[in-house]
Amino acid sequence: MSDDMNDKLKIPHIRSVETRHLEEREALFRGLRNLDRRAFLKASGGAAAAAVAAGVTYPFHSFLPINVAYADEGGAAQGFNFAYISDSHLYVKKTNERFVRQLLRAVDDVNSLDPQPDFVLYGGDLAQLGRREELDMGAQILKSLKAPVHMMAGEHDWYYDMGEHWNTLFGPEHYSFDHKGVHFVVLMSVHEKDFWSARGMSPAERMHTVAGLDNAVQSAFEVGAPQREWLKQDLDKVSATTPVIVFSHSPLYKLYRPWNFWTDDAEDVQAILQRFDHVTVLHGHTHQVLTNRIGNIQFHGMLSTAWPWPYAPQGLPALTVQMNRPNPFDANDGLGDGSVAVHPDGLVDKLYNLWNRNPMQVKASYLSSGGKSDIPVAPTLSSY
Amino acid sequence: MKTPALLALALLAVSMHASAQDAAGTPQQSPAPASGTTQVKLCDNKTTVQVSKDAPKTREEGQKISDSLMAQWKAANPGKDWVQAEVEAHQVVTPEDNSKLVGTGQSSTYGAVTQQDVQVWNNETYKMAVYGSTVFHSSDELGSDIAVSCDMCHPRAANTHPETYPKFQPQLGRVALLRDMINWCIEHPVRGKVLAPDDPKMRALEAYILAQRKGVPLDYGKR
Numbered sequence: 001m002s003d004d005m006n007d008k009l010k011i012p013h014i015r016s017v018e019t020r021h022l023e024e025r026e027a028l029f030r031g032l033r034n035l036d037r038r039a040f041l042k043a044s045g046g047a048a049a050a051a052v053a054a055g056v057t058y059p060f061h062s063f064l065p066i067n068v069a070y071a072d073e074g075g076a077a078q079g080f081n082f083a084y085i086s087d088s089h090l091y092v093k094k095t096n097e098r099f100v101r102q103l104l105r106a107v108d109d110v111n112s113l114d115p116q117p118d119f120v121l122y123g124g125d126l127a128q129l130g131r132r133e134e135l136d137m138g139a140q141i142l143k144s145l146k147a148p149v150h151m152m153a154g155e156h157d158w159y160y161d162m163g164e165h166w167n168t169l170f171g172p173e174h175y176s177f178d179h180k181g182v183h184f185v186v187l188m189s190v191h192e193k194d195f196w197s198a199r200g201m202s203p204a205e206r207m208h209t210v211a212g213l214d215n216a217v218q219s220a221f222e223v224g225a226p227q228r229e230w231l232k233q234d235l236d237k238v239s240a241t242t243p244v245i246v247f248s249h250s251p252l253y254k255l256y257r258p259w260n261f262w263t264d265d266a267e268d269v270q271a272i273l274q275r276f277d278h279v280t281v282l283h284g285h286t287h288q289v290l291t292n293r294i295g296n297i298q299f300h301g302m303l304s305t306a307w308p309w310p311y312a313p314q315g316l317p318a319l320t321v322q323m324n325r326p327n328p329f330d331a332n333d334g335l336g337d338g339s340v341a342v343h344p345d346g347l348v349d350k351l352y353n354l355w356n357r358n359p360m361q362v363k364a365s366y367l368s369s370g371g372k373s374d375i376p377v378a379p380t381l382s383s384y
Numbered sequence: 385m386k387t388p389a390l391l392a393l394a395l396l397a398v399s400m401h402a403s404a405q406d407a408a409g410t411p412q413q414s415p416a417p418a419s420g421t422t423q424v425k426l427c428d429n430k431t432t433v434q435v436s437k438d439a440p441k442t443r444e445e446g447q448k449i450s451d452s453l454m455a456q457w458k459a460a461n462p463g464k465d466w467v468q469a470e471v472e473a474h475q476v477v478t479p480e481d482n483s484k485l486v487g488t489g490q491s492s493t494y495g496a497v498t499q500q501d502v503q504v505w506n507n508e509t510y511k512m513a514v515y516g517s518t519v520f521h522s523s524d525e526l527g528s529d530i531a532v533s534c535d536m537c538h539p540r541a542a543n544t545h546p547e548t549y550p551k552f553q554p555q556l557g558r559v560a561l562l563r564d565m566i567n568w569c570i571e572h573p574v575r576g577k578v579l580a581p582d583d584p585k586m587r588a589l590e591a592y593i594l595a596q597r598k599g600v601p602l603d604y605g606k607r
Contacts, residue, residue, distance in 0.1 A: 091530070091531055095530065095531050096530035096531050096532070097530075098530055128531075209473070212473065212474070212521065212535065213535065213536075213539045214474055214521075214535055214539035214540045215473045215474065216472065216473060216474065216475055217472060217473050258475075258539075258540065259539050259540075307532075307536050307537050307573075308537065309537070309539065310537070310538065310539070310542040310543035312542075313542060325543065326537070328537075328565070328568065328569055328572075328573065329555040329568075329572075331572070331573070381607060383542075383543055384542070384543050384545040384548075
C-alpha cells in the first residue's frame with residue numbers, strides 16, 4: 001500500500017521493523033555518499049563527540065555513525081576511500097550462475113557509491129578452478145566497475161595453469177604503487193611448495209586439491225624468498241614515515257594451518273614491514289570479519305561474495321569481533337563487499353558491508369587502542 | 385580348511401567396495417587350476433592365485449596368499465584405496481579406541497573381547513565416517529546442480545553443531561533433527577536432491593558430522 005493511500009484512508013503511519021531497518025541502513029549509506037571530499041577532510045575529529053554533546057545519540061544495535069573526520073590528525077597522506085570486492089569463486093556460468101549474480105551485486109554496490117572510491121581492490125579468488133573461461137568472465141564483469149581496479153591473485157586463480165592466464169589478463173602478480181601519499185604493495189602470498197609432481201597429479205587434480213580449504217594434501221601458503229627479496233628492495237626507497245598498505249590474499253600471520261588461514265613465512269614478511277610507523281594489511285581468503293594487530297601492523301579481512309567461512313576452531317586473534325554466524329536459511333548471509341577509509345596518517349577504518357545485516361565497521365582507533373575504544377558491536381550468534 | 389576362512393576375513397574390507405563396483409560386470413573366466421594346485425579366489429570373483437596342494441597350512445602361508453591376491457587387486461584397481469586417500473586429504477576424527485576392553489567381559493557369544501573385535505568395531509565405524517567425508521566433500525555425490533559441496537561453508541564440518549539438535553527451527557516450522565538440516569542444505573545452498581532418512585549417504589553424512597564433533601557435550605535446543 002502506498003503512503004498516499006495510507007494518508008487517504010487515515011491509517012496511522014506504521015512502519016514495520018524491516019522497513020525501519022532498511023531506512024536506517026539507507027540513511028547510513030546516504031551519509032557515507034554525501035560525505036564529499038571537502039567535508040571528509042575538514043570535519044574535525046571532535047565532530048562525533050560534539051554530536052553526542054548536542055544530544056545526537058545512536059540507538060543500540062543501530063548502524064554506526066561513520067561520518068568520521070580526519071583534519072586534526074596530520075600525517076603524510078591525504079584522506080581517501082577505496083572499495084573492495086573479494087573471493088567471488090566464479091565457475092563458468094552454465095555450472096553455477098549464483099556466484100556470478102553475487103559478483104554482479106558487489107559490482108553494483110561499488111558502482112553506486114557516491115562519491116566513487118579512488119579505486120577498487122579485487123582481493124583474489126576471482127575464479128573457482130583457475131580455468132581460462134572463469135577468469136575471462138570475471139575480468140569482463142570487473143570491467144563494468146567505474147573506478148580503476150587493482151587486482152590480486154588467489155590460490156583458486158592460480159593452480160590450474162600456475163598463473164599463466166591470470167598474468168595474461170592482469171599483469172604481474174606482485175607489484176606496488178603510490179596513491180595520495182600512501183605506498184601500496186600487492187603481494188602474491190599463496191605460493192605452495194610442490195606437492196603435485198611426486199603424486200603425478202594433473203593440472204586439474206592439483207587445482208582441485210588446492211581448491212579444498214580443508215584438503216591436507218596441499219602445502220602451506222607462502223610469499224617465498226624471491227618475492228620477499230623484491231619486497232625489501234621495493235620498500236628500500238620508502239621512508240619510515242610513509243604509510244604502507246599491503247594487500248595479500250592469505251592473512252599475513254599464522255592463524256590456523258589446517259585451512260591455510262596462514263602464511264608460512266609471515267614472520268619474515270612482518271620483519272620487513274617493521275620499520276614503518278603505520279602498516280595496514282588487507283587480506284582475502286578467510287571470507288569473514290577478521291581483525292588483528294601485531295606490533296605496528298594492523299590486519300583486516302575481507303568478505304567474500306561467494307560463501308562465508310566459519311571461524312577457525314583455534315587461533316582467533318583476541319581483537320576479532322566475530323560477525324554473526326551466517327544463517328543457512330538466508331541465501332546471501334555472511335557475504336558482502338566493503339570499503340576502506342584511509343586516514344591521513346595511513347591507518348584505516350574498515351567497513352564490512354554485510355549484505356543481509358548491519359554493516360560492521362572496525363576503526364583504526366579500535367586497533368590502536370588495543371581494543372579499548374570504538375569496540376564494534378558483537379553479534380548475537382557467534383561461531384561454534 | 386583354515387586358510388580361506390582367514391582370507392575371507394582379511395579381504396572383507398576391500399571386497400565390499402570391489403563387489404559393489406563389479407556387481408553389474410560380467411563374471412570373468414578364471415584360468416583352470418593346474419594339477420596339484422588349489423585355486424584361491426578373491427571375493428571379487430575374478431582375482432585368483434594358484435596354491436600348491438603341498439603348501440603348509442600355516443598362518444604365514446595364508447598371509448602370503450592374501451597379500452598376493454591384494455597386490456593383484458590393487459594393481460588392477462588403482463586409486464581404489466578410498467579410505468586411505470580420503471583420510472589423507474580430509475583428516476577424519478577417529479572413533480573411540482576400545483582397546484582397554486580386550487580380554488575383559490563378553491563381546492560375542494564366544495567370550496572375552498579380542499583385539500580383533502576391537503579392530504572390527506573401529507574399522508567399520510571409521511569407514512562409515514570416512515565415506516561420509518567423501519560425500520560431504522563431493523558436489524557430484526551430493527548431486528549438486530551448481531558444483532557446490534558441504535565443505536565450502538563447513539570445512540571439516542565446522543559450524544555444523546550436530547550437538548545442538550533436535551531444536552525448533554522456525555524456518556522449517558518444526559523441530560529439526562540433524563538430518564533435516566542436512567537435507568535443507570542439500571536442497572538449497574547445494575541445489576541437490578534431498579536424501580531419504582535411511583539413504584546410505586545420509587547415514588554416512590550424519591556419521592561424519594558427528595565424528596568431527598567427538599568429545600563435545602550434547603546440548604540439544606541450543607541456538
